[in-house]
Amino acid sequence: MTHRHPQHYEERGLSQLPVIVGMGGVNAAGRTSGHQAFRRTILDALPDTLQAQTILALAAMMQLVTRLEDGAWQDAHGEILDAADVVSRYRQHVLDHTLIRRIEDERFGSEGIPANRAAQLDLDDALTFRVRRRQLPNDLPPTWQVRDIDKRMVEVVVPPGSLNVLLPERRSAQVRSAGQLPSGFAPETLYRSVHHPRGLSMTIFGASDCLGQSGLDWSALRNRLDPDAIAVYAGNSIGQLDNEGWGGLLQSFVGGGRATSKQMPLGYGQMPADFLNAYVLGSVGATGAVLGACASFLYNLRLGLEDIRSGRRRVVMVGTSDAPITPEIVEGFRTMGALADDESLKALDALTLLTDSDYQRACRPFARNCGFTIAESTQFLLLMDDALALETGAQILGAVPDVFVNADGWKRSISAPGIGNYITLAKSVSLARDMLGEDSVRHRSYLHAHGTSTPKNRTTESHVFDMVARTHGIEAWPVAAIKAFVGHSQGGAAGDQLASALGTFAHGVIPGIATLDAVADDVHAERLRFFRDPLPFEADATFINAKGFGGNNATGLVISPAATERLLAKRHGQRAVDDWKHRREATLAASQTYLETADSGRFEVTYRFGEGVLEGPELSMTRDALHIPGFDRPVSLTVDNPYGQL
CATH class of the missing domain: 3.40.47.10 (Thiolase/Chalcone synthase)
Structure with a gap:
C-alpha cells in the first residue's frame, strides 16, 4: 500500500522530505550516539571540559573504569577515582587504543597466523603411529593397516611410498x-x-x-x-x-x-x-x-x-x-x-x-x-x-x-x-x-x-x-x-x-x-x-x-x-516548526538520559529473543485489513492499482 502524503504535499506536487531522527553505532573512534566517535577525531580542537568528557566516556566504554552509584569511578584494581583522576591516568591509554592502530588480535602477533602447508612425504620405511579411532579418515587408503589397541585407540601402519599430509605452521602477518x-x-x-x-x-x-x-x-x-x-x-x-x-x-x-x-x-x-x-x-x-x-x-x-x-x-x-x-x-x-x-x-x-x-x-x-x-x-x-x-x-x-x-x-x-x-x-x-x-x-x-x-x-x-x-x-x-x-x-x-x-x-x-x-x-x-x-x-x-x-x-x-x-x-509554515520544537523537548530529555547512561559505560541493548513470536494462526483477516496481535493498528490490504482495470 502507498501511505499517502499530506494533502498540501499533493497539491503542491512535493515529496516527503526524509529526515534523520536517530543515529547509532560504533567504529574505531568510539560510539556514534552523542557524537562521541566524532569528538575523538577532533579531540584537540574541543574545549577542555568536552575533551575530558570524551576521554572519560571512552574509558568507561573500554572497561577501564566503572561508574559507581555515587558518581565516583572505580578501576580494575578497585581503586576509587574522581573524573579528573580517570582522565589524567587513562588519557594516553584511550588515545593509543582507539582509531587505527596495531592489530590487537593475537593471530596477527608475533606467534603468527595458524595455517597448514601441503607436503608430500616419501617414506623409505613403513610409518607406524597411534591415533584415536574417531580421528581416522572415513575412507581409509587401501594400503593402510589398522590394528585395534583398545576401544578408543588404534595403531596404523603406512607402507613405504608417498604420503600426502598437511603440516601445521604459523605464518607471519604481513598486514598489522x-x-x-x-x-x-x-x-x-x-x-x-x-x-x-x-x-x-x-x-x-x-x-x-x-x-x-x-x-x-x-x-x-x-x-x-x-x-x-x-x-x-x-x-x-x-x-x-x-x-x-x-x-x-x-x-x-x-x-x-x-x-x-x-x-x-x-x-x-x-x-x-x-x-x-x-x-x-x-x-x-x-x-x-x-x-x-x-x-x-x-x-x-x-x-x-x-x-x-x-x-x-x-x-x-x-x-x-x-x-x-x-x-x-x-x-x-x-x-x-x-x-x-x-x-x-x-x-x-x-x-x-x-x-x-x-x-x-x-x-x-x-x-x-x-x-x-x-x-x-x-x-x-x-x-x-x-x-x-x-x-x-x-x-x-x-x-x-x-x-x-x-x-x-x-x-x-x-x-x-x-x-x-x-x-x-x-x-x-x-x-x-x-x-x-x-x-x-x-x-x-x-x-x-x-x-x-x-x-x-x-x-x-x-x-x-x-x-x-x-x-x-x-x-x-x-x-x-x-x-x-x-x-x-x-x-x-x-x-x-x-x-x-x-x-x-x-x-x-x-x-x-x-x-x-x-x-x-x-x-x-x-x-x-x-x-x-x-x-x-x-x-x-x-x-x-x-x-x-x-x-x-x-x-x-x-x-x-x-x-x-x-x-x-x-x-x-513557521508555526508548525515552533509547535514541533515544543514537542521535541521531551524527546531531547529522553535522548540526554540515554547518552548520560551510555557515557558511564552502561549500555541499554535491545535483544528480544523469542518474545511475541507469531506463526499465523493468531492473525485475523478481512478483505481490507490484517490484524496482528501486539500491533495497535492493522496492516492495510488496500493497494494502489496503477495499471487500470479490464
Whole structure:
C-alpha cells in the first residue's frame, strides 16, 4: 500500500522530505550516539571540559573504569577515582587504543597466523603411529593397516611410498594495522549472544544505540502507524566471514572441524536486517539489503529515501555492519595489492622497523600512500518523513534529499576506476544548488571523500572533485577523509562518513586529515582545500562520496539541521516548526538520559529473543485489513492499482 502524503504535499506536487531522527553505532573512534566517535577525531580542537568528557566516556566504554552509584569511578584494581583522576591516568591509554592502530588480535602477533602447508612425504620405511579411532579418515587408503589397541585407540601402519599430509605452521602477518573497535569493548557481552558472528553482535549494539539516541519510544511510534509503514534496509558488503559465520563453515572440512547449524544462515549479507526485524524492532514491514561493495551503506540509504519520498513508508532504519578483520579477508585484499602492508609502509617512509606510531599513520588519504587500512564498523540511521517528525516531536539531525548511484560503464578491469562517480557527484551538487542556492554550495558545503589512501584513489577521486568544482565555480572546496582515523570498513564506509558529517553539523568543525604531511603531486588540488588540523566551518550541506569496488559509485546529499529547519518552515509554515520544537523537548530529555547512561559505560541493548513470536494462526483477516496481535493498528490490504482495470 502507498501511505499517502499530506494533502498540501499533493497539491503542491512535493515529496516527503526524509529526515534523520536517530543515529547509532560504533567504529574505531568510539560510539556514534552523542557524537562521541566524532569528538575523538577532533579531540584537540574541543574545549577542555568536552575533551575530558570524551576521554572519560571512552574509558568507561573500554572497561577501564566503572561508574559507581555515587558518581565516583572505580578501576580494575578497585581503586576509587574522581573524573579528573580517570582522565589524567587513562588519557594516553584511550588515545593509543582507539582509531587505527596495531592489530590487537593475537593471530596477527608475533606467534603468527595458524595455517597448514601441503607436503608430500616419501617414506623409505613403513610409518607406524597411534591415533584415536574417531580421528581416522572415513575412507581409509587401501594400503593402510589398522590394528585395534583398545576401544578408543588404534595403531596404523603406512607402507613405504608417498604420503600426502598437511603440516601445521604459523605464518607471519604481513598486514598489522587496522581500524578496530576501541580496546576492551565487546558488543557480544552486552546481551545473550549465542555463537553470533561479530558483525551481528555489532548490529545489535548499533541499532540499539540508534534507538536510544533518538529519544523516541519505539513501541509507541510503531503502534501509531500501519505496521507496513515501517522498513529496514541493512546489510554489509561481504557477509559474516569469521568463525561463527561463513568463515568457519568454509574452513570446517579442510581444517578438520565440524560445521554448525548456525554458520550457514548467520553468514548471509542481509542478516543485519533480519536480526533487527526479529530481535530489536519486531517489524513486519519491508526489509532487505543491497550489496554494493564500498557503497553498500549508501545503497541501503537510497532504498529508505525512495520509500519515504514516495510515501510507501514513513519510518525506515538503514545501516550496515562489517567486521572484516580476519586473517583470510586481510590476506585476500593484500594479494590484490589494495592494503597498506608492513613492507609497503616501511618503503614509504624508508624505515627498517615499524613502531606503534607508524601503524597509527597507516592510512594517508591524498598524500603519498600505499594502500587502504581495513576496519570494522556498524552504523545505523533512523529516518522519517518530515511531516511525521514534526508530528511526533522527533529530533531532526539533518535531512538526506537523495542518493545518486551510477556504474562505470566499460572497464579495463573490474577493480579499475571509471566514470560513474562524475555523474553521482554532479547530480548531488545540482540538487543542492536547486534546494539551497549557489551561495550555499560554493561557500557552505564540503566533501566527505571516499579517501581510501590508495595511489589510484587519490588521483581519480580528486579529479572528480576538481571537475565538479570548476563547473560550479567552487574555488576552495573543503575535503574531509575520515578513513585517516577509522580506516575502511568496506560496506559501512559511507556510514562512518555520514556519522562524522552529523558531528560537523553539531560542532561546527570538519576533521582534518591528520596523516596528511603533504598533498601528493598527482592530486588535483587546485580548487580543493586539504588540511591537517580540524577546520571551523558552518556547513549547510555535505556530499558523502563512495567509489566502490567493481564500479559501485554513490554520492549522497546531506543537509544540516539548520538548513533543514529553514526548509521545514517553507514547507509547513513557521508555526508548525515552533509547535514541533515544543514537542521535541521531551524527546531531547529522553535522548540526554540515554547518552548520560551510555557515557558511564552502561549500555541499554535491545535483544528480544523469542518474545511475541507469531506463526499465523493468531492473525485475523478481512478483505481490507490484517490484524496482528501486539500491533495497535492493522496492516492495510488496500493497494494502489496503477495499471487500470479490464
